[in-house]
Amino acid sequence: MLQPLTYIGRQASRSDGQARRKAILEATLKVIVAEGIRGVRHRAVATMAGVPLASTTYYFADIKELIHDALTYYAEKAMAANLALEQQSFAALGGFDATSLREPAVRRQLCDVLTGFICGHIKGQVADRDERILELAFNEEALRNPALADAIVRLDDAILSPVSGFFCQLGATESQAQAFALEVIALIRFLEFRNSVRSWMNEPECEAAVRSQLTRMLAQVAAMA
Template identity: 40%
Template sequence: MGHVQALRLWQSSELPEDRSFRESIHYSGRKTARAKSEYRRLQILEATLRIAARDGLRGIKHRAVAREAKVPLASTTYYFRDINELISDSFMLFAEKAREELSHFYDTINLVLDSIPDETRRRGGEGRSELATRLTAITTAYLAEQFSERREQVLAEQVFLMESLRDERLADLARSYRSAWIAGLEQILQRLDSPAPARDASLLVNVVLGLGYDTMLNQRVADAKTLEQSVHRIICMILGL
């Protein structure tokens, strides 16, 4: 599948309700005929992501990427038409990796919801406070890992999303990336009887992005206690507590 076709997969502003988050984003840039060639192509994309996190998009140059990936300079122009395609494809690869991590997180949340009574899932039902505590623990652990162990990934995300405000080519990808993130969260909020699951999902995504930005800005490991308190407050508001 070519780059243009891959880009079209990202450009739907609304995802059908019956499409799961797991299906909503899938990296499908230009494919290569041999496994060795595909491996080299992925080497280049991974190197591009590292440079984006370290130096921003301004640091993504053919020579810099080739040096980071430890491949011949000609490889970067062989597999990618230009720098714009290299940046777009690296953003798609980043989103696919993020999708996999979020899918595991959402699966964990859904397992918790599967295990509780229907009454607890209903707004105003018994056991919502205990549910908030369980969801807080899971969410805090996930975010703490993202902000600490996966700092480079969070930095790359911030770089791509900020640059998308200036570059319309990246803006289409950023909007679809965000829509997919929201879609999976909206499904969970529907199960939790949110009166406005789409709105609440969007608000939660904004809060998480803000938390990530704050952590990166202050160049510190996320304070677990403060993070837990923030997450618990947000979840209580979402659950109507």
């Protein structure tokens, strides 16, 4: 179960206040996408959210609080999305195990499934440019803000743990599984950024890169079984 991250702005007790506070946080993210972190101002956010200026200053005493809580809100949504992705992937790959991986045909089948799954995920990420901008803004701001740094570590752990667990399930040692997980995540992030920057998805390049790495990893896992 996901543990809530820490917000520092004023909280709302009533449902209407919670809805307004959420609207302010979502509007802040829209401003970040449009103008960057430095474009976040109370008036700009209030205008984007369609709320009185007094609402933003009531919930957030200064801009740092507003930016912190908006990016924390983004991190919570990202963690929830990753959990859903994890559940889908394990459900789809539940039929493979360390013993079956000894067969080359099974490894190829698993590689095909994983390649399609990962490339489909990357394609979806590339299509959502706003999320990629927020992701980069979040990482940059975390270098300045220790509280956000904690949130990003927890977000990274939420991504790393299930991928590592998957390789453990296939028979890899814990250290090897973690190394594989780091490689896979690094490749995914590289391909996401590379394709996002050029505004289109080079699917053959993506598939070749993912398939090459997975083929090598699965062969190593099979050799251990």
